[in-house]
Amino acid sequence: MSSVIINDLSLSFGDVKVLQSLDLEIGKGEFLVLLGSSGCGKSTLLNCIAGLLDITDGQIFISDRNVTWEQPKDRGIGMVFQSYALYPQMTVEGNLAFGLKNARVPKAEIAKRIARAAEILHIEPLLKRKPAQLSGGQRQRVAIGRALVRDVDVFLFDEPLSNLDAKLRAELRVEIKRLHQQLENTTMIYVTHDQIEAMTLADRIAIMRDGAVQQLADPATIYNRPVNKYVAGFIGSPIINFVDGQLVMNSDPFLKAGDLKVPLARYEFSGNGAREGNVVFGMRPEHIFMDKAAEDLPFRAEAVVEVIEPMGADTLVWSRLAGHEFRFRVDGQTAIKKGDRIAVGFDPARASIFNAETEMRL
Amino acid sequence: MADTGALNRAGVAAGTIPRELSGPRGARPRRIVSRGNIILYGTLFVMAVYYLLPLYVMVVTSLKGMPEVRLGNIFSPPMEITFEPWVKAWATACTGLNCEGLSRGFWNSVRITVPSVILSIAIASINGYALANWRFKGANLFFTILIIGAFIPYQVMLYPIVILLREMGLYGSLTGLVLVHTVFGMPILTLLFRNYFSSIPEELFKAARVDGAGFWGIYFKIMLPMSLPIFVVAMIIQITGIWNDFLFGVVYTKPDLYPMTVQLNNIVNSVQGVKEYNVNMAATIITGLVPLIVYFASGKLFVRGIAAGAVKG
Ligand SMILES: Nc1ncnc2c1ncn2[C@@H]1O[C@H](COP(=O)(O)OP(=O)(O)OP(=O)(O)O)[C@@H](O)[C@H]1O
Ligand SMILES: [Mg+2]
Numbered sequence: 001m002s003s004v005i006i007n008d009l010s011l012s013f014g015d016v017k018v019l020q021s022l023d024l025e026i027g028k029g030e031f032l033v034l035l036g037s038s039g040c041g042k043s044t045l046l047n048c049i050a051g052l053l054d055i056t057d058g059q060i061f062i063s064d065r066n067v068t069w070e071q072p073k074d075r076g077i078g079m080v081f082q083s084y085a086l087y088p089q090m091t092v093e094g095n096l097a098f099g100l101k102n103a104r105v106p107k108a109e110i111a112k113r114i115a116r117a118a119e120i121l122h123i124e125p126l127l128k129r130k131p132a133q134l135s136g137g138q139r140q141r142v143a144i145g146r147a148l149v150r151d152v153d154v155f156l157f158d159e160p161l162s163n164l165d166a167k168l169r170a171e172l173r174v175e176i177k178r179l180h181q182q183l184e185n186t187t188m189i190y191v192t193h194d195q196i197e198a199m200t201l202a203d204r205i206a207i208m209r210d211g212a213v214q215q216l217a218d219p220a221t222i223y224n225r226p227v228n229k230y231v232a233g234f235i236g237s238p239i240i241n242f243v244d245g246q247l248v249m250n251s252d253p254f255l256k257a258g259d260l261k262v263p264l265a266r267y268e269f270s271g272n273g274a275r276e277g278n279v280v281f282g283m284r285p286e287h288i289f290m291d292k293a294a295e296d297l298p299f300r301a302e303a304v305v306e307v308i309e310p311m312g313a314d315t316l317v318w319s320r321l322a323g324h325e326f327r328f329r330v331d332g333q334t335a336i337k338k339g340d341r342i343a344v345g346f347d348p349a350r351a352s353i354f355n356a357e358t359e360m361r362l
Numbered sequence: 363m364a365d366t367g368a369l370n371r372a373g374v375a376a377g378t379i380p381r382e383l384s385g386p387r388g389a390r391p392r393r394i395v396s397r398g399n400i401i402l403y404g405t406l407f408v409m410a411v412y413y414l415l416p417l418y419v420m421v422v423t424s425l426k427g428m429p430e431v432r433l434g435n436i437f438s439p440p441m442e443i444t445f446e447p448w449v450k451a452w453a454t455a456c457t458g459l460n461c462e463g464l465s466r467g468f469w470n471s472v473r474i475t476v477p478s479v480i481l482s483i484a485i486a487s488i489n490g491y492a493l494a495n496w497r498f499k500g501a502n503l504f505f506t507i508l509i510i511g512a513f514i515p516y517q518v519m520l521y522p523i524v525i526l527l528r529e530m531g532l533y534g535s536l537t538g539l540v541l542v543h544t545v546f547g548m549p550i551l552t553l554l555f556r557n558y559f560s561s562i563p564e565e566l567f568k569a570a571r572v573d574g575a576g577f578w579g580i581y582f583k584i585m586l587p588m589s590l591p592i593f594v595v596a597m598i599i600q601i602t603g604i605w606n607d608f609l610f611g612v613v614y615t616k617p618d619l620y621p622m623t624v625q626l627n628n629i630v631n632s633v634q635g636v637k638e639y640n641v642n643m644a645a646t647i648i649t650g651l652v653p654l655i656v657y658f659a660s661g662k663l664f665v666r667g668i669a670a671g672a673v674k675g
Binding site: 047050052071072073077078079081082083085086087088089098099102103143146150 | 563565566568569570571572573574575579583584587588
C-alpha cells in the first residue's frame with residue numbers, strides 16, 4: 001500500500017525548470033531519503049508535497065487521496081525544518097499546541113497529545129520554556145514534536161540536523177530512527193545532503209540531480225550497484241576511484257587502460273551484457289586491499305605509494321598502479337610510507353563499470 | 363615545580379629577561395589631552411552650542427514677563443520667573459479668529475494624529491505582510507506603483523485631492539484629513555513593513571501554514587508578536603510626521619478644525635496689538651513638545667522592543 005504517490009510532477013520558477021516530470025511512489029511506513037547536492041531541488045520537492053509551493057503540472061496523492069489542490073494543513077503532513085522554525089514568542093507548549101488549536105482540537109485532547117509527544121521526545125522539563133532558552137538539539141526535538149502531536153500520516157524533514165554539531169547530529173539521528181520504528185505506520189520523507197544520514201536512516205534512497213531522480217533503491221544497492229557514474233561518485237567517502245579504459249571482449253571480457261589489464265569474468269553485467277567500447281571503471285577505496293589481504297583476490301598488482309593521509313581509525317593511501325591513481329583504505333596502524341612498493345588487489349566483481357558516453361552502468 | 367617557579371622569579375628579579383622579550387606590553391597608553399581630542403571635542407562642543415542656543419533663548423524668553431522682554435537682552439536669564447506666557451499661550455492667546463490659545467489646535471491635532479497613525483500603520487503592516495509572505499499575482503506591480511507614489515511631490519497632488527475629497531463629501535472634515543494622511547503614509551510604511559517581514563525566516567511562515575494558520579492567523583499570532591520594534595519605528599515616523607504637518611492641515615480642513623501647527627502659526631502671525639514674544643516662544647515650545655515626548659518615551663520602548671524581538675527563531 002502506498003502512502004505518497006507523486007505523478008509526473010513538474011515545477012518551474014518562471015523559466016527555470018526546477019522539477020521535471022518526477023515520479024515517486026513511497027510505501028506506508030517507509031523511510032525515504034532524498035539525497036542530492038545543493039540546489040538539485042530536494043527542498044522544492046518537499047515543499048510541493050507539503051503544499052507550500054504551487055506546482056506547475058502533475059499530481060500528488062497522500063494516503064490514497066488526491067491532495068494536489070489541498071492546503072498544507074489538510075494533507076496530513078507534518079514538517080520539520082533546518083532552522084527549527086519555532087514560534088519565538090510562544091513557549092514550547094504553545095508551539096506544540098498551535099497546530100491543534102488551529103484545528104479546534106478539544107483542550108483535554110491537546111494536553112494528552114502534548115504529554116505523549118513530550119514523553120517520546122524527552123522534552124517534558126522544557127514545556128514552559130521559550131525557544132530562545134533551548135539548545136539547538138532541544139529546539140529540533142520540539143520541532144519534531146510539533147509534527148508528532150498532529151498525528152500525521154507523513155513526516156517531512158528538510159535537513160533537520162544540518163544546524164547541529166557532529167555529536168548532537170549523531171544522537172538525534174538515532175532518535176529519529178527510533179521514532180520511526182515506534183510510529184510504525186508513519187511515512188517519513190527526509191531531505192539531506194549528508195550520505196551518512198542517508199545510509200543509516202533510509203529504507204530507500206532517492207538520489208536527485210537537477211530536479212530528476214537518478215536512482216531510487218535501498219542503501220546497499222545504491223552503494224554496491226550505482227546506476228550511473230554520477231551516483232557512484234556521489235555516494236561513498238572517500239570518493240570512488242575512476243579509471244578511463246576500454247572494454248575488450250576476448251573469450252572473457254577484460255578492462256584495458258594503458259598498461260592495466262583487469263579480467264572481468266567475475267563482473268556481473270546488467271541488462272544487455274558486455275559490449276566493446278570506451279568505459280569508466282569504478283572501484284571503491286574500501287574494496288582495495290594490500291599485502292596479505294590481497295593474496296587471494298582475483299586481481300593483484302604492484303602499486304607505488306604517493307601520499308599517506310592518516311585519519312585515525314584508518315589511513316587513506318594514494319597510490320599509482322600501472323600509471324593510474326588509486327586511493328584505498330588501510331588500517332590506521334599501518335607502517336607504509338611514501339615511495340613504498342606494495343602489493344594490492346581487489347575483486348573485479350565489486351567494481352562498477354559505466355559506458356563512457358552515456359555514463360550508465362554496464 | 364615549586365623550585366623552577368622560584369628559579370624563574372629569581373631570574374626575572376635579576377633582570378635576565380632576554381632583550382627581545384622586554385619592551386612594551388599591554389594596552390598602548392593614550393593621552394587624554396591630545397591635539398586630536400581637542401579638535402574633536404571642541405568641534406562637538408561648538409556644534410552643540412550652535413544647536414542648543416536657540417532653544418535656550420526660547421525657554422528663557424518664555425519665562426519672562428513682557429517688561430523684561432522689552433529690555434531686549436535675549437540671552438540673560440529671567441530675573442523673575444513667570445509662567446503667565448505659557449498659560450496664555452495654551453488657553454487665551456488670540457488668532458485673528460478666536461482667543462482660545464493653542465488648546466483647541468491641540469485637541470484637533472490629537473483627533474487627527476491618533477486615527478491617522480492607527481489606520482496607516484494597520485493598513486501598511488498588512489500590505490507589507492501580504493507583499494513579503496504571500497507573493498500574490500501582481501504583487502511586484504502593486505509594489506512598484508506604491509513606491510513610485512513615494513517619489514511624486516505632494517504639491518502636484520494637492521489640488522486633485524481637494525476635488526476628490528469634495529466629491530466624496532469629506533472636504534473640510536477631520537475624516538478627510540485622516541484619509542489623506544493615511545494614504546500619504548502608505549508607500550514608505552509599506553516599504554518599511556515589507557522589508558521587516560521579509561527578514562523574518564520564511565520557514566517560520568511555512569511552519570505556521572503547515573500548522574493550519576491562515577492569512578490572519580499568521581499575521582496576528584506569528585508576525586505581530588515578533589514585530590514590536592518595527593511598529594514602534596513606524597509610530598515614531600507617523601506621529602512626528604502628522605503632528606508636524608502644516609500643509610495638509612491648512613489645505614484640507616476648516617479654521618475651527620485647524621491642527622496645532624496651523625493654530626500656532628496664526629497666533630504668532632496675528633497682527634493685533636503688540637508682539638508678545640514670550641507667549642509666542644511658549645506656544646512654539648508647547649507645540650514641539652509632543653514629538654519630543656514621543657521621541658524620548660519611545661526611544662526607551664524601542665530599545666526594549668529590539669531586546670524582546672531579538673530571539674533567534
Ligand atoms: N523562489 C525561487 N525562485 C527561483 N528559483 C528558485 C526558488 N527557490 C528555489 N529556486 C531554485 O530551485 C533550485 C532548487 O532549489 P532547492 O531549494 O529545492 O534546492 P535544494 O536541493 O534543497 O538545495 P539545498 O541542499 O541547498 O537546500 C535551485 O537552483 C534554486 O536556485
Ligand atoms: Mg534545501
